[in-house]
Amino acid sequence: MIHQKKMSAEEFKAQGNQAAKEGRLADAIDCYTKAINIDGSNHVYYSNRANIYHQLEDYDAAVADAEKCIELKPSFGKGFLRKADALAAMGKREEAVEVLRDGIESCGNTEPLLSQRLSSLEAGAGGFGGAPGAGDPGAFMRNMFNAEGMAKIRANPKTAKYLADDPSLEQKLTLVASNPQMMMQVAGADPRLMECMLVAMGIDPDMMKDMPPAPGAPSFDAKPANPEPPAPKEPEKVLTPEEIEANKLKDEGNDLFKEKKYAEAIEKYEAAFAKHKSILFLNNISTALLKMEKITEAEEKAMEAYNYGRDNPGTATFEELGKALTKAASAQYARKDYEKAIKTLKSAMLEHRSKQTLALLTKVEDEWELIKKQNAYSPEKAERAKNEGNELFKAGKYQEAVDKYTEGLKALPLDPEREYRDDNEKFTANKTLLTSLLNNRANAYFKLGQMNLSYDDADHIVSLIKDTTNTKALLRKGQIERLRRQYYKAVETYKKVLEHEKYNNQEALEGYRKTTEKIQELQRNPDSKEAKEVTEIAMADEEIQKIASDPGLAEVIKQISTNPQAAQQYLSDPNISSRIEKLINAGIIRTGQ
Structure with missing residues (x-):
């Protein structure tokens, strides 16, 4: 069977970068999204996707990704830049200024563009038309290429591609902003600069193509366009002296x-x-x-x-x-x-509903849960609850016993995903008590007929606590697997007990005997209603589905059935023989015996 190599998050990122460079913005979004799905903890993927959303003029999405980038790495200046640029493009200058201020405070001097963008944004507060010093060409040019102007340039697909393809273009824009007298000289040598200037002013360069060029002005060779007339702008609010x-x-x-x-x-x-x-x-x-x-x-x-x-x-x-x-x-x-x-x-x-507020809420809730768990931790209380539960169980008060065992487990509030480790003192010191409470509660649940809960507690001991030879838990699992008619599971569970106990456990021997006899009975009567039902139960199990659908194993089974010599070779491989045995026990492969 041919296995295709799965692409890594970094490979998807590289593909996204290439797509962005080639102007395939939708493909770039798709690639960065796949990278995020693989590794959602990498701030750079969100930063890159925010940039593309900005170019697509989806500013809300750009802000959301920038906020996630900031949440993941508050010291990464580009996250603040991405958010500020998107806000500026939306006309939210005050919010953009506040974001840049937060960025400077969070990143210090690691990202000098934050200070530069803040200065240009504050300098351009009045816009182009009525900005202070609007009659001064120098001030006009500086305002044109401030943060709002640059945001418009980055949002326009054509000029954004110019910047992506040639990083020196942004340097030329900075040069012209600082030295307005060089505008015609630089623009004459690079017509892209004039297009950037028009975009920064809110003018579509394609609209200028039908107009006769002024003497000495750079011309555009692209085909003329027929854009719709721009929507009328809302009048700017007139501020009071106060x-x-x-x-x-x-x-x-x-x-x-x-x-x-x-x-x-x-x-x-x-x-x-x-x-x-x-x-x-x-x-x-x-x-x-x-x-x-x-x-x-x-x-x-x-x-x-x-x-x-x-x-x-x-x-x-x-x-x-x-x-x-x-x-x-x-x-x-x-x-x-x-x-x-x-x-x-x-x-x-x-x-x-902001990302920053949500991030703080999550952080506070996580800390509070941890503190409550630390305050609840009491091995003495857990031991006392176990003993009281045992007395209730003996008296036949199974639900009350379950409540007591649950109370004891709450006094040992350990997280299986993070704290079930041999280097965790709380876990190692209380492993026996924890196991005892779970075994006892599984027994009480079984008495109440709550098989699924009983099985979960027993499996918790074997799978999460990793007490893989715990006889009580394994016997409980085997018993419930037989009741569920998952004979392919039960036979393996009983076998684990027998191997550990050196075949000296009567309950395991009896369970194993009854299970194997049942498997053989179903193999002899493959067309019976029960045999079909047992097979259906097995096929609902993802593990059985995976084994049964393996084309490589199917080919092995085919060769075994036609070539006895091949059978001996294949069945000597424990990996192959164990999977075939599981399919036989599940009733997927019929032997007729």
Whole structure:
């Protein structure tokens, strides 16, 4: 049988990179998604997919992937850049600025583009038409290639491909932004620059192709297009003098915040709020107080922000309300008030479901569960509950016994996936007690007729605790497998007991004898209703399905049936003989004996 090599996540990433370079953006998304499905813990895959979503103008998806990238690796600056660029492209400049500020704080100097993007975004706050210094060609050019302009360039499939194919193009854009006098010289040598400039201004370059070029202007050779007329833009909000002054004070506060001068930043935010009431300024104050480790004050200010937004409809977005509650929860978490923090975060999610809030909620809930488990840990209580359960079992009070054994297991709150290890002292010290509680509860469940629960407890001992020779658990498993008519399983389970006990266990001997006799009876009567039902039960088992559908084994069985010499050779291989025996015991292969 030919086995195809499975591609690794890194191979899918490489394919995605190549597809992006060739402009096959949908294929790139597919490749990065496959890489994520294999390894969802790699931040780079989310960063790359965010970039492609941005180029496809699916900004919400770009933001979501960027947030996941930040969650996985908060020190990776590109995650913050991806999110800020997407927000800027959506016109959410204030949020983009806040993301870049968070990125600078999280990454330090490891990603210099964060500071550069923040400076250009703050410099271009007024847009192109009415920006300060709009009459100054230098200021106009700097504003054109600020974060918002670059976001538009990266979002346009044509100009995005230019940047992907030739990294030097972005350097030329930076050169022109810094030296506007070189614009015509550089654009004359590289017409792509003019296309980037038009895209940054919000103009489709293809619209310019039907117009006669100005003397000396670079021309475009592409075919003319007939785009639909652009939708009319909404008029920009005219700020009051108070709002302008408040924003100026807020920006000064932001600069102080970046310098970690939190007390001075708070003064600026408070002055901004005095000039113009906004939840944004109150949220900023709460953030600064958290940085100063003034936990109670930070919580109070965050709740003040939330209540202000709620009491004054129209003054705050759902996202801002959610942020206020998240900041309050961060303060509650900082003082270890887990239950209150969880409640507040759930309320924040109702206001606005953000990835950051969800990540914090998951973190707080996980820590709280761990603390509750640590507080519940008591081997003495577990031992006491086991003894009380045993007395109830003897009195025939099986449900009450189950409750006591369950109480004992809760006093040994060990996670099978993470804590069932020989280097874990709690596990090794309580392995015998844990096994005893599970065996006793399996017995009580069996008395109550709850076979599945009984089987699960017995299997827990063998499979998870890895006490593979535990006679009580194996006998319970074998007994239930016989009742389920899974004879192919029961015969192997009883065999394990016999091998371990050196064939000196009467219950295992009796169970093995009855099981093998039943298998032989069904083989002699393959057309009986019971034989067919037993085969159907076996075929519902994934392990049996896998063995039965193996074409290599089918070929071996065919050769064995026609060539006795081949039979001896194949059946001497334990791997082959054990699988064939399992199919016989399951009734899939009929021997007629």
